[in-house]
Each structure stands twice: as structure tokens, then as C-alpha cells.
Amino acid sequence: MSDRWQEMAVFVRVAEGGGLSRAARELNLSQPSVSRIIGALEARLGTTLLLRTTRSISLTEAGSLYLERARHLLAEMEEAEQATRGLDSLHGVLRLAMPVLYGARAVIPALATFLPLHPDLRVEIVMSDARQNLVTEGVDVAIRLGVGPLDDSTFGARRIARVERLVVAAPAYLSSRGEPASPAELAGHDCIVQHGLFGRESWRFTHNHTATSVDVSAKLWINSAPGVLAAAVAGLGVALATRVMAGEELRSGQLVQLLDRYRLEPAEVYAVFPAGPRPSAKVRAIVDHLAASLDASG
Incomplete structure (x- = not known):
């Protein structure tokens, strides 16, 4: 069963990150190992989940279905583990996207009181004023500013601040x-x-x-x-x-x-969850922290 959880976790990271090499780095595996794990998963399921070219990886219809179900299962497993350990033991990688200037002047300073509480959590920050494809970028949570209706309505979202x-x-x-x-x-x-x-x-x-x-x-x-x-x-x-x-x-x-x-x-500040309305424990923790910190700072 542990092999199946590993297959699932590797597949989700490859699908969300858009490549084998990035998944290998994030999971501390070699690229050939990641490729073998994906191959073993597809062989066991008897179907192709990923279409590979020299430049990109895309999901098949079966892959999209498996990704949706795998995300939920992994989130539930993490939730069960966190409930046992407590939120003090957040661990793993959290990929956080944000706009450049607001991120530098508001979001990153707020991390100064969050990261020391979770020494086993590694945060990777993606800064861009362009609207990234959060799924292919492998983003766990994105901070977005805007006026009016929020885009990406199929994602989970929470308003965390309002700025003048x-x-x-x-x-x-x-x-x-x-x-x-x-x-x-x-x-x-x-x-x-x-x-x-x-x-x-x-x-x-x-x-x-x-x-x-x-x-x-x-x-x-x-x-x-x-x-x-x-x-x-x-x-x-x-x-x-x-x-x-x-x-x-x-x-x-x-x-x-x-x-x-x-x-x-005013501009509304949202946290957007590409994985859907049920984010993982580490996403909930950082969003709760940012909601308190950013709303207080205005």
C-alpha cells in the first residue's frame, strides 16, 4: 500500500509541476526514479495517464480523472496525519505564488512570524505579476489582487484582506x-x-x-x-x-x-487554491496566518 501512496504522490507532483525533473527535485528523487514510478503506476492501472514530449507533459482524460481523485485522497491522508501530530509539525514543500510588489512588501514580511513555527516546512515562492497557470506551475496557494469578480472560479478561494x-x-x-x-x-x-x-x-x-x-x-x-x-x-x-x-x-x-x-x-486580496475548496493542512495554516497578518496591516 505504501508503494501506491508513493505512486500517487509522485504522479500528483509531476502533473501539477508539469515535468519530471521538477518533481524529482521536490521529492528528493532522481529523474529516472520518478519516470519508473510513473511507468509502474500506468502499467498497474493499464492506461496512459501522461502524454510526454521532449518539451512538455500533459494529462490524458484518464490522467485528469486520476489527478482529481488522487488529490483528495492525499489531502485526506495528510489531514489525518496532521490531526495526529498537530499543526506544529507541518512539513514538506509549500509552493506559494504572489504578485511581485505586494508580495515583497506585504506577504514575505508576514512569513517572518510563520516559518519559525514550522521548521520542517519548506516554502518555495513564485513571484510574478503575470497570471500563471497554477496547475502546471505546481502552486499550492496563490495570493492574488484584483478589483471586481475573482477569476479562476473553479478553484477554491478565500478573501484574506482588502487594501486601499x-x-x-x-x-x-x-x-x-x-x-x-x-x-x-x-x-x-x-x-x-x-x-x-x-x-x-x-x-x-x-x-x-x-x-x-x-x-x-x-x-x-x-x-x-x-x-x-x-x-x-x-x-x-x-x-x-x-x-x-x-x-x-x-x-x-x-x-x-x-x-x-x-x-x-479597494483591491481585494485572495488566497486561491488550485487543488479545490478543501486545501491541505499546510495551505490552511499559511492562509490563516496571512489572513490575520495582512488584514491587520491593511
Whole structure:
């Protein structure tokens, strides 16, 4: 039976991570060993689970079905073990994805009080402002920011924080272009827009319970939050940012908050679980910790 659990665990890691070599590293096995285990599993089941090419691995229909069932069984086994050991003994690898700037300034600092409690847990962090394929990347939990409905509705998700959004610009830009007195005046300014997170050319404000949308002129489109922040600090235009992301620059005077009498819809911070609505004990533990830490920090 232990061989079957090993086969199942190896298959899930290969399927989620998209390759034999990554699974081998994460499971501390050789790549030939991983290949043999998958071959033995397919031989025992009498069906092909993975289609292999020189560049990629994909699931067959049977593989997709087996992956879904295997995830649930492994999660239940881990849950049973954790119930016996207690959460103090979290162990193994946890792969955590997050956006670059919010991750660096909010999520990673919050890990400082989590990791010492679980010395046998290894966390692998994937930082990107692009929307990764969480399954092929082998991600256990992803931290995502957005305004409006959350994508990936087939995944499990939990809202863990809400962060204030601001309009910001550098003093140098404002000295040459003037400071907008109302959202409508943004239409005459150079604006910096980020693809993905808040990448809209229509910015929506609320003032005295009245909503106003402004179509801005995007001088720059940038695909990362650090790039947006750098462009704003360089005086290239007006940008949207969260207070968490731009806090250091606002405190130092590199950026100035604009239109502070008007409110933008806050950004929602979600933890997303590719494995479904029943995450493992280690995923639940880190999400609970981040929910408490990030909500407290704003």
C-alpha cells in the first residue's frame, strides 16, 4: 500500500509541476526514479495517464480523472496525519505564488512570524505579476489582487484582506503639469496603467456617495507593479497604487497622494487554491496566518 501512496504522490507532483525533473527535485528523487514510478503506476492501472514530449507533459482524460481523485485522497491522508501530530509539525514543500510588489512588501514580511513555527516546512515562492497557470506551475496557494469578480472560479478561494487604492504622482510631474483638483481633470494628464491587476483606462471614483468614471489617457502601459511605481517616481505620469505598495515612496515624499477626497474601490486580496475548496493542512495554516497578518496591516 505504501508503494501506491508513493505512486500517487509522485504522479500528483509531476502533473501539477508539469515535468519530471521538477518533481524529482521536490521529492528528493532522481529523474529516472520518478519516470519508473510513473511507468509502474500506468502499467498497474493499464492506461496512459501522461502524454510526454521532449518539451512538455500533459494529462490524458484518464490522467485528469486520476489527478482529481488522487488529490483528495492525499489531502485526506495528510489531514489525518496532521490531526495526529498537530499543526506544529507541518512539513514538506509549500509552493506559494504572489504578485511581485505586494508580495515583497506585504506577504514575505508576514512569513517572518510563520516559518519559525514550522521548521520542517519548506516554502518555495513564485513571484510574478503575470497570471500563471497554477496547475502546471505546481502552486499550492496563490495570493492574488484584483478589483471586481475573482477569476479562476473553479478553484477554491478565500478573501484574506482588502487594501486601499490611491492616485499618486511625483512632485516633479506635478510641478510641471499641475495637480488635478477632480477626477475629471485626469483626462488631461499622462497616466500610467498596469496590465492585469488594475489595467483599465477607466478609473472609477466615489465622492459623497456619488460614483464617477473617468477615461484616462494611458501614456505608459507596464506589465508589473514595480515598473508602474518606478515610472511614477520618475515623474512620467499619474498612477494607481495600493497604500501597501507605495507606502515607502509616500512616506519619503517621492510620491504624493492625489484626490484624497475621492475614493477608489479597494483591491481585494485572495488566497486561491488550485487543488479545490478543501486545501491541505499546510495551505490552511499559511492562509490563516496571512489572513490575520495582512488584514491587520491593511
